[in-house]
C-alpha cells in the first residue's frame with residue numbers, strides 16, 4: 001500500500017550529533033615526539049574550530065574517569081625556569097596511549113601565559129594508520145578542596161586527534177592568580193593540587209529508529225454496515241481492515257459499555273488482530289481519526305467524534321463509552337437505525353509508523 005510520509009522525526013543518539021559537528025574541525029599540523037622532553041610548537045587548540053564551538057565549565061563530585069595527576073610540589077615546578085610542562089606517564093584509553101600534560105605557568109605558544117594549561121596528547125605510534133582520526137570526548141578536571149568538587153572544563157565540539165595534531169586541550173583553564181590563591185581551594189595543604197581527565201571514545205550508534213506520520217492514504221475510510229443491529233451480541237467487532245499499513249477494527253457495544261450501559265452507544269477503534277500479533281511491547285502507533293455514525297434518514301446529520309491517541313499493546317483501543325445517546329438510536333424517527341442497520345464509519349487522518357534499525 002502506498003502512503004506519503006511527511007513530518008519525519010529522526011530519533012538518534014546525541015553522540016551522533018557530536019560526530020556531525022566534529023567534521024567542521026580540521027587538523028592543524030603539529031609534531032609531537034614520543035619523549036618526555038620539551039615539545040616545540042604547540043599550536044592553539046582553538047585555532048581550527050568553528051564559532052559554534054564553546055567551552056563548558058562546571059563543578060562535579062565525580063572524580064576523573066581516565067587519569068588523575070596529583071602534584072605535591074606545585075610551586076617548585078612554578079619556580080623552575082626550565083620546566084614548562086609536566087607530562088604524565090602514558091595511560092591507555094580505547095586502543096590508544098595518552099598522556100596528560102600540565103603547563104603550570106601556561107602554554108606560551110597557545111596564548112596560555114598567566115593561566116594553567118591542560119592538554120592530552122595521543123601517542124601517535126598507537127594510531128593504526130597515518131590517516132586515522134580519533135575523535136574523543138574530553139573533559140579536564142582541577143580539584144577544588146574547598147568545594148570538595150572538581151572544576152571541569154570541556155568543549156562542546158569534538159576535537160580530532162590525527163598524526164598531524166596529537167595534542168588538544170585548553171591553554172586557559174584557570175588564571176594563575178585564581179589558582180594560586182590558597183583561599184580558592186585549588187592549591188591546598190601548602191602546595192598540592194590535582195588534575196585529571198576523562199577521555200571517552202564513544203562508538204557511533206548502531207541502533208536507531210525513524211518515526212514518521214502519514215497523512216494521506218489511498219483509502220482513508222472504513223464504513224461498517226451493521227445489519228441486524230437489535231440482535232447483535234452486546235460486544236461486537238467489525239472485520240479487520242487495513243489503513244496506513246496498520247490493521248484495525250471497530251468495536252461497538254450496542255447497549256453501551258460499563259457505566260454507560262443502557263444509556264449510550266459505545267464505539268472504539270482498536271488495533272486489529274494482525275497488528276496485535278506483531279506489535280512488540282514498546283511499539284506505539286499514533287493515530288488521528290474521526291469516528292462517525294451517519295444518519296440514514298433525510299437529514300444528513302452525522303454524529304462524529306475525534307480520536308487523537310497513541311495505540312500500543314497496553315492501549316489497544318480508543319473510543320467513546322458515551323458516543324451517542326441510545327435514545328437517539330431507538331427513536332426510529334431519527335434515522336440512525338434503518339431496517340435494523342446501523343452505519344459506523346472511521347476516517348483516518350494521520351497514522352504513524354516507526355521503523356527500527358536493526359529491526
Ligand SMILES: *[C@@H]1O[C@H](CO)[C@@H](O)[C@H](O)[C@H]1NC(C)=O
Pocket residue numbers: 038039040041042084107108109
Ligand atoms: C614554543 O615555540 C617556540 C618556537 O616555535 C619553541 O622554541 C618552544 O620550544 C615552544 N615552547 C613550548 C612550550 O612548546
Ligand SMILES: *[C@@H]1O[C@H](CO)[C@@H](O)[C@H](O)[C@H]1NC(C)=O
Pocket residue numbers: 090091092096097123125126
Ligand atoms: C601503552 O601504554 C602501556 C602502559 O599503559 C604500555 O604497556 C604500552 O607499551 C604502551 N604502548 C605503546 C605503543 O607505547
Ligand SMILES: *[C@@H]1O[C@H](CO)[C@@H](O)[C@H](O)[C@H]1NC(C)=O
Pocket residue numbers: 027029130131132162163164
Ligand atoms: C598530515 O599531514 C600531511 C602533510 O601535511 C598530509 O599529507 C596528511 O594528509 C595529513 N594527515 C592527516 C590525517 O591529516
Ligand SMILES: *[C@@H]1O[C@H](CO)[C@@H](O)[C@H](O)[C@H]1NC(C)=O
Pocket residue numbers: 263264322323324325326327
Ligand atoms: C449518554 O446518555 C445520556 C442518557 O441518555 C445522555 O443524557 C447523554 O447526553 C449521553 N451522552 C452523550 C455524549 O451522548
